[in-house]
Amino acid sequence: MEGLAEYRNEIDRIDKELTALFEERMNFALKIAQYKKDNNLAVLQNGREDEVLEKAVSNLKNKDYSEAIKSFLNSTMEISRNLQKSKISADKEQEELEIKREEIKLNSKVGFPGVRGSFSEEAALKFFGEGSDSISYDGFEDVFIAIETGEIKYGMLPIENSSTGAISDVYDLIQKYGFYIVGEESIKIDQHLIGLEGATLEDIKEVYSHAQGISQSSEFLKQYDEWKLIPFINTATSAKLVRDLGDKSKAAIASKRAAKIYGLNIIRESINNQKNNSTRFVIISKEMEVSKDADKVSVVFSLENEVGFLYKLLRSFVENNINLIKIESRPIKDAAWKYFLYVDFEGTIDRKETVKALNDLEKDTAYFKLLGAYKHNII
16 A cells, blocks of 8 residues: 555656646646737647647657547647637637728619629619719629729629529629629529510420529429520620520520510520529628627638548637528639638628627638628528
């Protein structure tokens, strides 16, 4: 028993030294947290923890303890990370979150892709009003370029359809140009097969529409596999083309409004697969604007290829009682198998829990951007 007591005394001595060393390590962790905060660095530094573990194993005299020392240090580093996060979060929560509250200027110039009669124009008229100063552009990127040069203040662009999903090009362009989402609008989409006066189903050989219009009407189109389907810039542009070609064998998939504008007849109504078909549009701007009634937030951040990384990030939303509405992933160009995650969630931007969740994301990801806070507006 005397030998056991001596062993326990030695362990008590070592534990006392370990406690002092642990306290010293945590004091340095807080200093590091302050440095990271001052220099806008992420709490988790890729590669640093692996380096610490490798060095610890190399310093062992008895390599049988390799896995044990890794487990011990992993626990210690996790405690250190959490302490740093708490320190940074506490400091940030004490700082006033300055959000510029500014309503969208409905009398400003707004651009949309396509021509008169497009669904994007319809969304712009619904949001900005019938008398709004709207300008049409050929494609999605032309709208972004016009905002970049100051030709227009806002752009109205489709970003998601209820039946065919995300419109990836728009997500990629938001990332490319670094613009913000300042609002959203949604409209019911009814796709119609339209053509020249007197044209019938038997006359048709070619059908023009935007790829989304073709996809949304795929079930109807399967019945006519002899038709040549030609993706075009825009549904309304397709209608205009059919009118200009003046050929009964050409038809378009577009809206009733487009048919009326370009003097075309509806050959078959409502050919879209889903009767409750709608598209969500976003209003983009070079500057971030947050309206007083904003109750939805959009962010984008990088997803690292690490075990449990996504779980760690999304856990912060759960812990802060935040309801996620949508998650969309897009590949990072020139970085194989790495992704940006676009996340929409409910909440006000200056709510304490929202601020904490965003702070956690910003600290733990290599790339993070707040895309916007705006009024939730989906039919």
